[in-house]
Structure formats: structure tokens, C-alpha cells
Amino acid sequence: MNKALKIVVLAKQVPDTRNVGKDAMTAEGTVNRAALPAIFNPEDLNALELALRLKEECEGSTLHILTMGPLRAADIIRDAMYRGADGGYLLSDRKFAGSDTLATSYALSSALRQIGADVIIAGRQAIDGDTAQVGPQVAEKLGLPQVTYAEQIEQVKESTLVVRRRLERGVERVECPIPAVITVNSSAPEVRPQNARLVMKYKYAMTKSEIAAAEDSLAAKMASERDYLNIVELTAADIVCDEQQLGLSGSPTKVKKIENVVFQAKEAKRLTASDEDINGLMVELIASHTLG
Amino acid sequence: MNNIFVYIELDEGVVAEVSLELLTKGRELADKLGVKLEAVVLGHNVAGINEELAKYGADTVWVADNEIFAPFRTLPHTSALCGLIKAEQPQIVLFGATPVGRDFAPRVSSALHSGLTADCTQLEIGPHKDAKTGKEYENLLYQIRPAFGGNIIATIVNPDCRPQMATVREGVMRKEMVAAPAAAEVKAIAWQEYISEADLAVTIIDRHIEERKINIKGASVIVAGGYGMGSKDGFKLCYDLAEVLGGEVGASRAAVDAGFTEHERQIGQTGVTVRPKLYIACGISGQIQHTAGMDESSMIISINSDPEAPINKIADYAITGKVEEIIPKMIKYYKQNSK
Ligand SMILES: Cc1cc2nc3c(=O)[nH]c(=O)nc-3n(C[C@H](O)[C@H](O)[C@H](O)COP(=O)(O)OP(=O)(O)OC[C@H]3O[C@@H](n4cnc5c(N)ncnc54)[C@H](O)[C@@H]3O)c2cc1C
Numbered sequence: 001m002n003k004a005l006k007i008v009v010l011a012k013q014v015p016d017t018r019n020v021g022k023d024a025m026t027a028e029g030t031v032n033r034a035a036l037p038a039i040f041n042p043e044d045l046n047a048l049e050l051a052l053r054l055k056e057e058c059e060g061s062t063l064h065i066l067t068m069g070p071l072r073a074a075d076i077i078r079d080a081m082y083r084g085a086d087g088g089y090l091l092s093d094r095k096f097a098g099s100d101t102l103a104t105s106y107a108l109s110s111a112l113r114q115i116g117a118d119v120i121i122a123g124r125q126a127i128d129g130d131t132a133q134v135g136p137q138v139a140e141k142l143g144l145p146q147v148t149y150a151e152q153i154e155q156v157k158e159s160t161l162v163v164r165r166r167l168e169r170g171v172e173r174v175e176c177p178i179p180a181v182i183t184v185n186s187s188a189p190e191v192r193p194q195n196a197r198l199v200m201k202y203k204y205a206m207t208k209s210e211i212a213a214a215e216d217s218l219a220a221k222m223a224s225e226r227d228y229l230n231i232v233e234l235t236a237a238d239i240v241c242d243e244q245q246l247g248l249s250g251s252p253t254k255v256k257k258i259e260n261v262v263f264q265a266k267e268a269k270r271l272t273a274s275d276e277d278i279n280g281l282m283v284e285l286i287a288s289h290t291l292g
Numbered sequence: 293m294n295n296i297f298v299y300i301e302l303d304e305g306v307v308a309e310v311s312l313e314l315l316t317k318g319r320e321l322a323d324k325l326g327v328k329l330e331a332v333v334l335g336h337n338v339a340g341i342n343e344e345l346a347k348y349g350a351d352t353v354w355v356a357d358n359e360i361f362a363p364f365r366t367l368p369h370t371s372a373l374c375g376l377i378k379a380e381q382p383q384i385v386l387f388g389a390t391p392v393g394r395d396f397a398p399r400v401s402s403a404l405h406s407g408l409t410a411d412c413t414q415l416e417i418g419p420h421k422d423a424k425t426g427k428e429y430e431n432l433l434y435q436i437r438p439a440f441g442g443n444i445i446a447t448i449v450n451p452d453c454r455p456q457m458a459t460v461r462e463g464v465m466r467k468e469m470v471a472a473p474a475a476a477e478v479k480a481i482a483w484q485e486y487i488s489e490a491d492l493a494v495t496i497i498d499r500h501i502e503e504r505k506i507n508i509k510g511a512s513v514i515v516a517g518g519y520g521m522g523s524k525d526g527f528k529l530c531y532d533l534a535e536v537l538g539g540e541v542g543a544s545r546a547a548v549d550a551g552f553t554e555h556e557r558q559i560g561q562t563g564v565t566v567r568p569k570l571y572i573a574c575g576i577s578g579q580i581q582h583t584a585g586m587d588e589s590s591m592i593i594s595i596n597s598d599p600e601a602p603i604n605k606i607a608d609y610a611i612t613g614k615v616e617e618i619i620p621k622m623i624k625y626y627k628q629n630s631k
Contacts, residue, residue, distance in 0.1 A: 018549045128440050130562045131410040133398035140402035145494050148395045168391050172499040252407035252453035261443040268604050273613030282625040290570050292630050
């Protein structure tokens with residue numbers, strides 16, 4: 001039998017950049033982030049699925065979500081609980097604002113030191129930045145080995161995991177000692193759906209801010225009385241760390257400037273869908289040897 | 293000291309294209325700064341590699357030649373490079389934004405506590421004045437990349453921490469041999485001093501390498517489909533047109549995310565950069581993250597139902613209408629006229 005593991009999944013709530021509808025565009029042609037729906041970062045769901053399978057394989061294991069973000073990011077912790085996570089930690093503080101990937105990984109690794117974990121599993125990257133930096137940076141800060149682009153945890157051994165990872169062209173199997181950080185690729189199995197029984201059980205899972213905001217409600221009363229409904233809220237002060245390394249001051253990279261790109265309009269030739277226009281275009285492309 | 297490092301990636305012993313592209317860019321930056329360009333090779337059986345790297349402008353080639361460096365593993369690479377950076381203090385370090393670069397460059401940045409900007413599309417040297425402190429800096433690396441939020445380009449700097457680090461995708465920069473290559477002096481990395489037993493803890497059990505199947509980088513005609521193709525079924529029209537024209541199929545991220553086609557075909561900042569003779573954008577709006585990967589195509593045709601779609605601003609021909617109607621007509625009239 002495998003030994004019980006303490007598993008923590010790093011997850012992020014992100015604006016859904018995949019479907020930027022017209023109503024999310026401003027007059028200047030930029031995206032209004034606030035108008036985009038907030039979703040569970042897709043590859044973090046793949047990470048959750050690998051974590052759930054690992055938990056099932058190693059009886060007695062626990063699985064918690066750790067996320068850094070605004071208070072409403074508690075939504076993704078609940079979502080994960082509906083799919084089988086045992087609970088979660090929300091790292092939320094003004095002091096984290098303006099963090100680049102390094103400051104983010106500093107905060108996350110400080111929290112992880114307190115929480116303690118045998119296996120830390122994260123999505124490969126978040127769709128709002130696509131940097132894929134936070135997982136490896138957390139691993140380095142904790143002095144742990146890492147396996148990136150993971151697709152499957154194939155075997156759990158006494159003190160190691162056998163992991164299959166995707167390469168640029170092909171796959172590789174590695175054996176990695178635990179504790180370790182694993183980042184998961186979108187080619188990993190899809191996350192399981194929410195479970196109706198778990199939705200009932202965790203519907204009123206709340207952070208202390210949420211309980212405070214709904215003070216007199218029955219839900220808040222239930223949440224505050226039952227330990228398993230407590231989503232742990234952590235501030236900078238709770239995670240013993242050097243505040244200089246948080247947020248803007250802890251971020252070596254600075255945004256020097258932001259420019260709106262004005263395309264050098266090269267006056268496109270306008271065509272319609274008419275047979276005449278399309279025929280004319282094809283004749284032109286063939287004559288100029290662009291085609292054929 | 294304070295030179296520019298380019299990490300040289302080896303793919304089965306062959307220098308990756310992106311590394312040669314970065315040497316070309318690195319050469320330009322080094323000349324501007326009046327410093328040396330140094331290539332860093334971590335691999336096995338790499339004797340003679342300095343000759344090729346010299347052709348692309350390397351003044352120095354740092355080499356660690358041992359079987360622990362090939363195939364690639366995160367920890368030996370991280371420790372060897374961190375050790376060399378601490379000893380040599382380069383001001384800039386560049387990596388390819390490949391699975392290898394994206395695996396260990398963040399660890400290096402975390403270990404050295406210095407910033408790393410992913411997927412840059414331009415690199416330049418210039419001054420900077422901190423808005424808050426008023427402190428002025430000379431000769432910083434401008435790390436330029438599209439930012440989330442529409443057609444926006446952000447310039448990132450790393451004023452106080454060294455080295456300044458960036459990753460760049462393959463195909464974004466041009467590679468060019470230098471007119472008069474230097475001798476490219478080979479120097480040994482003292483990796484034995486930097487690597488500990490613990491760095492060897494992760495072992496590779498086996499690996500299977502597949503041949504590269506899709507080659508959109510080399511195609512002279514690309515038919516790219518976007519979210520406007522409507523469905524996986526609708527997207528097939530792109531394949532039909534590409535087949536008739538003898539081209540390859542590309543896609544926007546929205547089309548890939550929607551499952552219309554495979555990720556290898558994604559064009560843009562976080563996909564492939566292409567410069568074909570002809571690029572046909574079908575149902576693609578033209579966000580900066582997409583156009584960053586195709587705006588240097590010789591000719592661009594856009595097919596979009598929205599006459600105001602941003603893609604039309606960089607197109608040579610803008611066809612207003614529905615892809616379902618226009619693509620079959622293109623196929624029909626191409627066949628008619630090419631005989
Ligand atoms: C960090 C980051 C990295 C990114 N990297 C990339 C990248 O590498 N590559 C990339 O492509 N994107 C990338 N994106 C996403 C990018 O911002 C856009 O969201 C994406 O390119 C939009 O794809 P699209 O044009 O296919 O979809 P949409 O923006 O939804 O556009 C669909 C278009 O189709 C048109 N249309 C609809 N129906 C029809 C029809 N029947 N006939 C004709 N036209 C029709 C519409 O008018 C519209 O213009 C990235 C985003 C982020 C945040």
C-alpha cells in the first residue's frame with residue numbers, strides 16, 4: 001500500500017482570455033479585463049485531476065488548493081472541492097498587488113513552507129500571462145526537484161514518483177524523489193466533473209471575509225461552525241515572510257511603458273464575396289506567381 | 293565580465309535554430325554595448341561546436357561537456373548555469389522559449405533573484421528613468437512583448453537586478469552569419485564545483501522522440517483559421533483550401549483552444565512565427581498576440597465578416613463576408629484558373 005501524501009495544488013483564477021467578446025472591448029480597442037468572466041485556469045484543472053488520481057491511489061492522502069488572488073478567487077477553491085479536493089487556502093492581501101512571477105512565487109513558496117506538502121502540483125501556465133514561470137520558481141525557492149509538462153503520474157513508489165512528461169517532440173518518463181513540484185500540461189487527462197454530493201456538502205464553504213460579509217445568514221452560521229467548511233484565508237502577515245520581497249517592491253521586472261499598437265494601415269484592397277471579386281483575386285495571385 | 297550570454301540549446305546534438313537566432317540578436321546588442329557575446333553550451337560530446345557558433349557571432353564559447361547534461365535535466369543545467377553566471381556576472385542572459393528554456397530559465401531567475409521576461413518579440417538597448425525615485429539608468433535591456441489587453445505592447449525593464457533575462461520563441465528573430473567570425477575561444481565551465489549529488493536525483497527512465505510532423509514554418513502558403521470558422525467541422529474548409537493551394541494550415545489560439553485543430557499549428561506570440569509568401573487569415577480578428585507571429589508575411593489576405601476587424605489593417609486584400617461562402621469560391625476559381 002502506498003503511504004498517505006499531503007498534496008497541494010497551485011491554482012489561479014484568470015480572466016477568460018479565450019473568448020474575448022465584443023462587449024469586453026473598449027472603444028480604444030483594448031480588453032476590459034473586468035468584463036471578462038473569471039474562470040479556473042484550464043491547465044490548473046488538469047493539475048487538479050492528476051492530484052485527485054494521486055490522492056485516490058495513496059489512501060489517507062489529503063488534497064488542498066492554494067491560490068493567490070482577490071477574495072473572489074475563493075470560487076475556484078469551492079469548485080475544486082466540488083470535484084474532490086478537501087479544502088483550500090486563499091492567499092489574499094493588498095501587499096501582493098503588482099507582483100511579477102518572482103514575487104508571486106516568493107509568496108506562494110512562503111505559504112507552502114507553512115502548509116507543508118509532499119507533492120505540489122500546478123498547471124503548466126496561466127492563460128493570462130503564458131509565462132510558465134511560477135511552478136519552477138516555487139520549486140527553486142523550496143529547493144525541490146521539478147517535473148514540468150507532466151501528463152500522467154504512472155507509478156507511486158516508496159519515496160519517488162514515476163511521471164510521464166511531454167517533450168517538444170515526444171515523451172519522456174522520469175523518476176523523481178518527493179517532495180517535488182510537478183507542472184501539468186494540457187495533454188493530461190481532463191478534470192472530472194463536479195460531484196453532486198460534494199456540491200451539497202461544500203456549498204457553504206467560505207472564507208472568513210465571506211462569513212463576515214454575510215454575518216446573519218444561515219449559511220455563514222453553518223460555515224463558521226463546521227471546520228470542514230472553512231476555507232483558510234491567509235494574509236502577508238500570516239505567512240512569515242520578508243515583505244520587501246512581495247508585490248511591486250519584490251518584483252525585479254518593471255513595466256517601463258505600455259503602447260497601443262497602431263497598425264501601419266497599408267490600405268487593404270477591399271473585396272466582396274461576389275464571384276467576380278474572388279475570381280479576379282485568384283487570377284491575380286496566379287499571374288503574380290504568389291500561387292502556383 | 294558584464295558580457296552577454298546566450299544559452300545554446302542542443303536537440304539530439306544539433307544546435308537549435310532559436311539559439312542561432314539569439315546569437316544574431318545578441319551580437320547586435322553586444323556591439324551596441326561594447327561587450328562580448330558569449331555562448332554557453334551544456335551537453336555531451338560537443339567538441340567542435342564553437343566553429344558553428346562563431347559563424348553566428350560568438351566571441352567566447354563556454355562548454356560543460358559531460359553525460360549528465362544530455363539528455364536535458366533541470367537541476368544539473370540550473371546549477372551549472374547559475375554557477376557560471378555568479379562567476380562571470382553577465383549583464384544579459386538570453387534563452388530560447390522552448391520547453392527546455394521554459395523549464396530551467398525560471399529556476400535560474402528564482403535562484404539568482406533576477407527578473408525573467410517570457411516570449412519577447414523585440415529586444416533593444418536604451419535608457420530608463422524610474423518614475424518614483426527619479427533614478428536614471430543607461431543601457432538597460434528593453435524586453436518588449438505583447439501584453440494582455442488588446443493591441444498593446446509592453447516594454448519591460450529590469451533596472452536593479454542582474455542579469456537581465458529574457459526568453460524568445462523560435463522564428464521571432466532572424467539568424468544571420470557574421471561577415472568576419474572571431475575565433476570563438478573555448479572556455480571550460482567549472483561545473484564540478486557547481487553541481488552536487490542532489491542535482492542528480494531525478495533520473496530519466498526512457499524517452500521516445502517522434503519526427504516533427506507538421507512543418508508550418510517552412511510553408512510558402514499558409515491558410516490560417518480562427519474562431520470565426522465556427523466549429524471543428526467548419527474548420528475543415530481551411531484544410532481543403534490549403535490542400536488545393538499546396539499550403540499548410542495554421543490557426544489562432546482561439547481556434548486551438550476551441551479544439552478545432554492541434555496546438556502545433558498555433559501562430560503567434562505563444563505559438564509559431566511564420567513569414568510565408570502568402571498568408572490567408574480566415575475568421576481571425578487579428579489581436580496583437582496573433583499578428584506578432586505573421587505580420588511579416590509577404591502578402592496577407594483576410595476573410596472576415598466584420599469589415600472593421602483589426603486584421604484588415606495589416607492585410608493587402610480584405611474580403612468582407614462569410615468564410616463558409618468565400619473559401620469554396622476560392623477553391624473553385626483557383627482550380628478553374630490554374631489549369
Ligand atoms: C498571453 C497571451 C498569449 C496569446 N498568444 C496567442 C498566440 O500565440 N496566437 C493567437 O492566435 N492568439 C494568442 N492569444 C489570444 C489572442 O489575444 C486572441 O484572443 C486570439 O488570437 C483570437 O483568435 P481569433 O481571432 O480566432 O478569435 P476572435 O477574436 O473570436 O475572432 C473571430 C473573428 O472571426 C470573424 N468571424 C466570425 N464568424 C465569421 C464567419 N462566418 N466568416 C468570416 N469571419 C467570421 C469575427 O468577425 C472575428 O473577427 C494570446 C493571448 C494571451 C493573453
